[in-house]
Amino acid sequence: MAFDDSAAEHARDTITAGANHNDHEAVQYLVGSAGLAVRWLQAQGIDFDHDANGLQLGREGGHGCSRIVHAGGDASGHALLTALARAAQQARHITWRAPASLDAIQLCDGRVSGVALVDPATGVSQELECAELVLATGGCGALFAATTNPATADGNGLALALACGARLRDAEFVQFHPTALDVEQDGALPLITEALRGAGARLVDDEGRAVMDTRHPMGDLAPRDHVARRVWECRQVGGRVWLDTTSLKGDWEQRFPTVFALCARHGIDPRRQRIPVTPAAHFHMGGISVDLDGYTSVPGLYAVGEVACNGVHGANRLASNSLLEGVVFGRRLGGRLADIRLHAPSRGQQHWVDRGRTADSQALGELRQLAWSALGPVRHGSRMIEAEGHIATDDQLHGTWQGKLMARFLRAALQRRKSLGAHFRADERK
Numbered sequence: 081m082a083f084d085d086s087a088a089e090h091a092r093d094t095i096t097a098g099a100n101h102n103d104h105e106a107v108q109y110l111v112g113s114a115g116l117a118v119r120w121l122q123a124q125g126i127d128f129d130h131d132a133n134g135l136q137l138g139r140e141g142g143h144g145c146s147r148i149v150h151a152g153g154d155a156s157g158h159a160l161l162t163a164l165a166r167a168a169q170q171a172r173h174i175t176w177r178a179p180a181s182l183d184a185i186q187l188c189d190g191r192v193s194g195v196a197l198v199d200p201a202t203g204v205s206q207e208l209e210c211a212e213l214v215l216a217t218g219g220c221g222a223l224f225a226a227t228t229n230p231a232t233a234d235g236n237g238l239a240l241a242l243a244c245g246a247r248l249r250d251a252e253f254v255q256f257h258p259t260a261l262d263v264e265q266d267g268a269l270p271l272i273t274e275a276l277r278g279a280g281a282r283l284v285d286d287e288g289r290a291v292m293d294t295r296h297p298m299g300d301l302a303p304r305d306h307v308a309r310r311v312w313e314c315r316q317v318g319g320r321v322w323l324d325t326t327s328l329k330g331d332w333e334q335r336f337p338t339v340f341a342l343c344a345r346h347g348i349d350p351r352r353q354r355i356p357v358t359p360a361a362h363f364h365m366g367g368i369s370v371d372l373d374g375y376t377s378v379p380g381l382y383a384v385g386e387v388a389c390n391g392v393h394g395a396n397r398l399a400s401n402s403l404l405e406g407v408v409f410g411r412r413l414g415g416r417l418a419d420i421r422l423h424a425p426s427r428g429q430q431h432w433v434d435r436g437r438t439a440d441s442q443a444l445g446e447l448r449q450l451a452w453s454a455l456g457p458v459r460h461g462s463r464m465i466e467a468e469g470h471i472a473t474d475d476q477l478h479g480t481w482q483g484k485l486m487a488r489f490l491r492a493a494l495q496r497r498k499s500l501g502a503h504f505r506a507d508e509r510k
């Protein structure tokens with residue numbers, strides 16, 4: 081921890097970014113468990129970047145000081161995933177069934193009693209009995225036209241939980257990352273890490289003027305919602321926004337290898353040229369409503385990570401708090417499950433619940449555009465009502481699980497008439 085930092089400072093930054101919509105107990109648990117989580121990850125084999133003085137700490141938007149550990153420069157997520165997947169595959173108490181996709185949930189008298197899994201390569205499905213089920217299926221950014229998320233982050237786990245009767249919480253709060261690489265591309269846009277701004281890179285317009293200076297006291301390191309809106313506004317009036325990294329010193333290939341390689345693939349040398357950026361849907365603060373132990377409103381069903389919402393992120397996630405959330409609340413949930421007595425198989429009324437009809441690729445493309453224009457960084461009631469009407473009357477979208485999910489998001493956003501955190505209503509009456 082940096083000498084000027086503490087769990088209380090981390091909590092304060094988390095709650096400021098979250099517009100004080102956060103569950104304070106969840107925040108206290110998160111920040112109080114962070115040090116232990118880092119040490120546990122090290123014990124799983126993750127070699128966080130360090131020098132002779134100890135761990136190297138980075139700074140991102142909304143953080144009052146440098147406190148973020150990283151691995152492999154800007155490849156922390158990859159390092160985490162590789163180490164944890166290896167540990168899970170080697171654990172004797174885990175049966176690894178990948179690749180398998182969760183397709184349906186069996187309920188018995190309203191309690192989870194089984195799952196149907198499909199092998200995506202062969203289409204072969206199998207049914208398994210299941211006493212307790214944890215959903216960790218990630219976010220829903222892929223439902224937006226511009227996103228940093230992979231195609232699998234399409235909200236399908238959320239849709240399945242809702243079909244089972246789980247409660248949805250804070251669905252209107254979607255975080256937009258201000259600096260995805262602005263390139264023509266199908267699917268996920270590459271991310272230009274915020275750590276570059278932490279290291280001194282500036283956001284500028286076509287004329288090279290800094291765009292954040294007059295917008296927020298923290299300037300380029302303001303919380304993401306402020307920066308994403310500013311970049312969106314500049315682009316709406318026809319300009320482009322650039323990340324100027326040319327003043328950054330040090331070894332680029334060691335500090336930011338992912339961005340360096342990415343820029344090279346697109347013919348940009350970030351040591352000499354500015355990087356074009358655009359906002360993109362990045363993280364869902366909302367999700368299946370859970371308590372701090374990950375329990376949903378459906379008996380036997382738990383959720384953790386981005387698919388879940390325990391309120392820790394409030395209306396806007398503080399940068400880099402989500403990997404921490406996954407580890408901290410995942411471990412807490414694991415501890416709870418290890419302690420409970422497994423529920424005996426029920427003999428009651430059983431039935432299968434699936435998501436329902438899937439939109440075809442053309443309808444999905446249309447839905448993603450609709451989501452981007454109606455539920456993007458700047459929202460208008462009239463546009464959201466129009467989008468609702470479109471989903472309700474379009475034969476290709478109406479009744480699909482993606483259409484139903486988006487309709488729930490739109491309803492939640494319409495019901496929140498005042499701007500809060502990442503939910504910004506340009507038509508708000510003061």
Ligand SMILES: Cc1cc2nc3c(=O)[nH]c(=O)nc-3n(C[C@H](O)[C@H](O)[C@H](O)COP(=O)(O)OP(=O)(O)OC[C@H]3O[C@@H](n4cnc5c(N)ncnc54)[C@H](O)[C@@H]3O)c2cc1C
Pocket residue numbers: 156157180181182183216217218219228229230232233236237271362363384385386387399400401402403404406
């Ligand atoms: C480009 C990028 C960079 C990021 N960088 C950071 C960062 O530096 N720090 C940070 O804190 N956060 C970062 N985030 C956010 C963070 O990665 C996510 O919030 C986090 O990965 C969520 O973890 P998760 O386990 O809930 O979901 P995921 O990591 O999305 O994992 C969900 C998994 O479930 C699988 N799945 C989905 N549906 C099904 C199904 N029906 N059946 C079976 N499996 C299914 C998916 O294929 C996926 O493997 C970043 C996100 C992106 C997109």
